[in-house]
Amino acid sequence: MIERGSQKVVALGGGHGLYASLSALRRVTDRLTAVVTVADDGGSSGRLRRELGVLPPGDLRMALAALCGDDEWGQTWSRVVQHRFRSQGDLHGHAVGNLLIVALWELLGEGEAGAAMPEATVAGLDWVGRLLGAQGRVLPMAAVPLDIVADVQGADPARPEEVVQVRGQVACATTPGKVLSVSLVPPDPPVCPQTLQAIEEADWVVFGPGSWFTSVLPHLKVPELARALIGTRARRIVALNLAPQPGETDGFSPQTHLEVLQAHAPDLRIDVVLADRGVVEDPDALEKAVRMLGGRLMLADVAAADGSPRHDPARLAQAFAQILRE
Incomplete structure (x- = not known):
């Protein structure tokens, strides 16, 4: 059992990668904030974005579900918000949580073309978090769809x-x-003040795991957000993926991910890079790439025991806990 600490941690990303890191980090700290990409244009999120002009809610919903506790309340609501309708009609494929989030945005305040104002966007996510008993807070990467x-x-x-x-x-x-x-389009979108404040006050900032080009790197392409991430006093962790992302990072080695990160944000310094020891074929090459970013490499067993390319929440939590203690 890991004793949860009180260090302020901000985790960045989207989709299944951020879900994995949040599922682990909520076991490590009771002061956790997720900053989530808002560029999804497919599925239920894309349909709501096009029809209502709102931020795509899907990655925000997944982050909230990941922050649900392990008790009956948390696990029940996690399943509810993740549930997708199956039908022959217009509701097919919509996630319950997406509709719940957008409904709160509409009720709490609308801007032009039905898009929620930044204050209502954050308030709506906070309300859903309270309903779910989320062990942390979820904020958008930008205040407008990207x-x-x-x-x-x-x-x-x-x-x-x-x-x-x-x-x-x-x-x-x-x-x-x-x-x-x-x-990104637009190239310099507005950022919610709460997002910038969370990064400014953080003790640790976590990048990854996740789709490198569509979930992790976009945070560094929002100018105001990038300045905050580079200027924060927080220490920075990069959690590497267990396998290349099909269609996005095919053929990438672990060190290639870091080289691409450095190319997109040359001024960003990294303190710790966390990688699964079982997937690193050339530790020396990876360690060299880590040193180029100013950090140290930590190898740990964080993959699921069944051999699938997914992180085990308990193992990942143990690794994060060790990093935060050190």
Whole structure:
């Protein structure tokens, strides 16, 4: 059993990667904040975003579900907000939590074209967190919906050297080409004050695991957010993925992930890089890449025991706890 500490931790990302880190970190600290990407344009989130002009709620919902406790209340509500309708009609594929979040945004205050104002956006997420008994807070990366634009080489197999731009999170995550870099539209979006305050007051900031180009790196492409992440007094952890992301980081070694991170944010210094010892084929090369970022490498057994490429929450929590103690 890990005794939860009181260090302030901010975890950044989106989707299943952030879900994994939050499921672990909530066991380690009672002062946890998730800062979540808002660029999803597919599925239920994309439909709500296009129809109502709101932030895509899906990654925010997943973060809230990850923060639910292990008691009956927490696990029941976690299942409820993650539940997707199955039908032949318009509700098919919508997640209950997405609809709940958007309903609160509409009730608490609307801006132009039905989009919630930043104050209502944060308040709505806080209300859902209270209902779920979430062990932490969830905040958006930006106050407006974003589009990811990727420079992709070889998107057309007939022109393997050609570099083109691909727009949209789903398109970037599934492109058959090699993603070279990402940017955002709009390029300088507003950021909620609560998000900046959480980073300023943090003791630790955690990047990853997660889809590198569509969940992790976008945080560093929001200028105001990037300045906060570079300037914060907090120490910084990078938790590496267990396997390359199909269609996004195929062929990437662990050290390639760090090289891409440095290319997108040259001024960002990292204190600790956490990697699973079972997937690192060249520890010396990875350690060299970590030193280039100013940090140290920690190898630990954090993968699920069944051999699948997913993090085990308890093992990951033990590794985070050790880092925070040191």
